[in-house]
Each structure stands twice: as C-alpha cells, then as structure tokens.
Amino acid sequence: MIDPTADRAQYRQIADTLRDAILRGELQDGARVPSEERLRQEHGVSRTTVRKAIEVLKGEGLVDVRAPRGTFVRSQRPVDTVQLRRGDRVWTRMPSPDERREHDVREGVPFLIISRSDGSQELYPGDRTQAQQSPR
Amino acid sequence: MIDPTADRAQYRQIADTLRDAILRGELQDGARVPSEERLRQEHGVSRTTVRKAIEVLKGEGLVDVRAPRGTFVRSQRPVDTVQLRRGDRVWTRMPSPDERREHDVREGVPFLIISRSDGSQELYPGDRTQAQQSPR
DNA sequence: TCCCATTTGTGCGTATGTATC
DNA sequence: GGATACATACGCACAAATGGG
Numbered sequence: 001m002i003d004p005t006a007d008r009a010q011y012r013q014i015a016d017t018l019r020d021a022i023l024r025g026e027l028q029d030g031a032r033v034p035s036e037e038r039l040r041q042e043h044g045v046s047r048t049t050v051r052k053a054i055e056v057l058k059g060e061g062l063v064d065v066r067a068p069r070g071t072f073v074r075s076q077r078p079v080d081t082v083q084l085r086r087g088d089r090v091w092t093r094m095p096s097p098d099e100r101r102e103h104d105v106r107e108g109v110p111f112l113i114i115s116r117s118d119g120s121q122e123l124y125p126g127d128r129t130q131a132q133q134s135p136r
Numbered sequence: 137m138i139d140p141t142a143d144r145a146q147y148r149q150i151a152d153t154l155r156d157a158i159l160r161g162e163l164q165d166g167a168r169v170p171s172e173e174r175l176r177q178e179h180g181v182s183r184t185t186v187r188k189a190i191e192v193l194k195g196e197g198l199v200d201v202r203a204p205r206g207t208f209v210r211s212q213r214p215v216d217t218v219q220l221r222r223g224d225r226v227w228t229r230m231p232s233p234d235e236r237r238e239h240d241v242r243e244g245v246p247f248l249i250i251s252r253s254d255g256s257q258e259l260y261p262g263d264r265t266q267a268q269q270s271p272r
Numbered sequence: 273t274c275c276c277a278t279t280t281g282t283g284c285g286t287a288t289g290t291a292t293c
Numbered sequence: 294g295g296a297t298a299c300a301t302a303c304g305c306a307c308a309a310a311t312g313g314g
Contacts, residue, residue: 009282012233019232035298046284051299059195059243061230067299068291084220088269091215092228092246092262094197096155097148107195110228110246110262126228126246133224133269145301171279182303187280203280204310274314281308289301 002043010045011052018053022062022073029075033063061108061127074106080129087117090131099123138179146181147188154189158198158209165211169199197244197263210242213264220269223253228262235259 002013021027034042039050054071057063064074084090092110095103103125105111110126138149157163170178175186190207193199200210220226228246231239235247239261246262 004283011282015233037298048285049283052282054299055191056233059230060232065299068297069293070298081225084226084269086269089217089266090220090226090248090268091266092248094195094244094246096196097151097192108230110230112226112228130225130227132226133220133222140302147301173279184304185302188301201280204278205312206279277313278311280310282306283308284306285304287301287303289299291297291299293295293297 002045010043011049012056014039014043014045014050014053015056018057019060019062022057027073029073031073033071033073035070058108061106061110064106074127077128080124082112082114082122082124082129082131084114084131084133085116088131089115091115092126095123138181146179147185148192150175150179150181150186150189151192154193155196155198158193163209165209167209169207169209171206194243197242200242210263216260216265218248218250218258218260218265218267220250220267221252224267225251226267227251231259 002010002017004010006013018027018033027033036047036050036054039053040047043050054063054065058065062074063071065071091113093113095105095111099105099111100107103123105125112124112126112129112131114122114124114131116122138146138153140146142149154163154169163169172183172186172190176183179186190199190201194201198210199207201207227249229249231241231247235241236243239259241247241261248260248262248265248267250258250260250267252258
C-alpha cells in the first residue's frame with residue numbers, strides 16, 4: 001500500500017511496487033502490467049501519478065509500453081554475443097530518438113558501443129547484446 | 137518555432153530544438169538551460185509540455201536537473217579505462233534509482249557491466265568508463 | 273535571521289486524439 | 294461502432310530548496 005504522507009513520492013512508491021513484482025518474477029517476461037486506469041484505482045491516485053511511475057520503469061528498461069495495447073514486462077537477456085579483439089574498446093550511452101528508430105531500440109535501452117582498433121565503431125542494442133573477450 | 141499542428145508532438149519538437157543547441161555547442165557543457173517558465177513563454181506551451189521535453193533530454197543523458205537551481209548541460213567527465221581479461225564479458229543496462237544513488241550516477245546514464253570469468257561482476261558509470269582489451 | 277522571488281518536484285483534474293480489439 | 298488504453302496537452306495548486314537582499 002502506498003502512503004501519500006511518506007517521504008517518498010507516491011509515483012516512486014508505485015514504481016517500487018511494480019519493480020519488485022517484476023524482479024521477484026511475479027510479473028514475468030512479456031506479462032502485461034495492469035492498465036493505467038486499473039493502477040489508478042488500486043492505489044487511489046491520479047492517472048498522472050500512475051503514468052509517472054510507468055515512466056520510471058521505462059527509463060530503467062524494465063517495461064515496454066505499446067500504445068494502445070498495453071504495457072508489458074520486457075525480457076532482457078543478452079542473446080547476441082560480439083567477439084572482442086585486441087585493442088577494442090567498449091562503452092555505452094543512451095541513444096537519441098533518431099538512433100532508437102534506426103536501430104530499433106526501445107526507450108530505456110542503452111547502446112553497447114565497440115570501437116575497433118582500426119577506428120571503426122559498432123552500435124548494438126544493449127538489451128540483447130554482450131561483448132566477449134575471445135577465450136583464446 | 138514549434139508547430140502545434142505538426143505530426144510531431146510539441147514536447148518532442150522542443151526537445152529537438154534543445155538537443156540541437158547542445159550538440160551544435162550553442163549550449164556548452166555546464167551551461168544553464170532556460171528555466172521551465174522561460175521555455176513555456178518562448179514556445180507558448182504549458183509547463184507540462186516543457187517538462188516532458190526536459191524529461192526526454194534527461195533520458196538521453198544530455199542534461200542534469202538540479203532542483204531548485206536549474207537544468208544544466210551535462211559536462212563530460214574524464215574517462216576511466218578498465219582492463220579486460222580473457223573470458224570477460226561486457227554488457228550494459230540502466231540502473232534502478234537505488235543503484236543510481238549507490239554508484240552516484242545521474243538519470244539517463246547507463247551502467248557498463250563487466251562479468252569476470254570467475255563469476256564476479258563490476259558495475260561502472262557508463263558516462264565515464266570504457267573497457268579495453270589488454271593491447272598485450 | 274528573516275523575507276521573498278525563483279525554480280523544480282509532485283499531484284490533482286480535465287479534455288481530446290488515435291490505435292487496437 | 295463501441296470500449297479500452299495509451300499519448301498529448303491544458304490548467305491549477307502547493308511543497309521544498311536555493312539564493313539574494
């Protein structure tokens with residue numbers, strides 16, 4: 001139950017509740033998160049507040065909002081593995097909206113970036129890519 | 137000038153304008169972004185709309201909101217380099233609010249995660265860390 | 273110290289649009 | 294066509310922290 005008088009903002013409390021449910025596996029990959037209207041009633045808050053909570057989870061890459069179908073728990077296991085070579089460097093940053101479109105990446109999903117020693121650069125969706133050192 | 141009748145949402149148009157200014161260097165590292173009230177007047181929209189635009193830029197890690205002082209262009213910090221060893225894997229994901237506090241990471245900044253072959257895991261702030269293959 | 277203006281944070285209500293089922 | 298659900302945008306109000314006088 002959320003507490004309007006608590007030190008923590010109501011929308012953060014709701015986000016905490018949903019995050020817990022996801023991380024505990026109560027809401028599994030692909031599961032539907034209750035609708036904004038449903039959450040609004042459950043927690044006795046405004047729709048604005050519910051939407052802010054969902055925003056938080058989107059920013060963490062935990063959910064995927066597909067309007068107007070609903071909001072769903074995002075599966076986030078790295079599936080593609082990219083091999084690293086000597087001298088390669090790896091870093092990460094958030095994409096711009098244009099880059100998200102171009103690379104088909106959802107909100108809350110960072111890029112995994114590999115700079116090869118020859119100067120070339122490769123961008124990968126961070127929710128399904130991992131880089132690996134050649135085990136030799 | 138933003139166009140309320142355009143296909144693109146007004147808050148996205150405002151975000152585009154600000155992003156351009158930042159990327160073109162018109163708003164430099166550490167520079168103050170105009171206040172919400174100022175932007176509201178400039179673009180003739182509601183504060184809600186302005187705040188959504190800022191949200192977008194926060195999500196991209198381009199600005200840093202320090203209430204109630206203002207919103208600032210995020211300055212890029214010096215980059216730490218982490219050495220990769222054989223069998224290491226690298227990936228990325230967004231932190232939760234708790235993790236952001238713990239690792240002193242701002243909104244819109246992803247983690248760079250290194251899994252060592254011994255099973256241990258290291259989390260780094262993605263805005264100031266890169267991983268590198270030992271050049272041997 | 274105190275007051276005040278500024279600025280962001282949080283939360284409410286409302287309305288309309290649009291895509292899906 | 295209708296119900297549902299998310300997107301966008303407006304207005305309002307109050308809180309809290311900062312900084313200047």
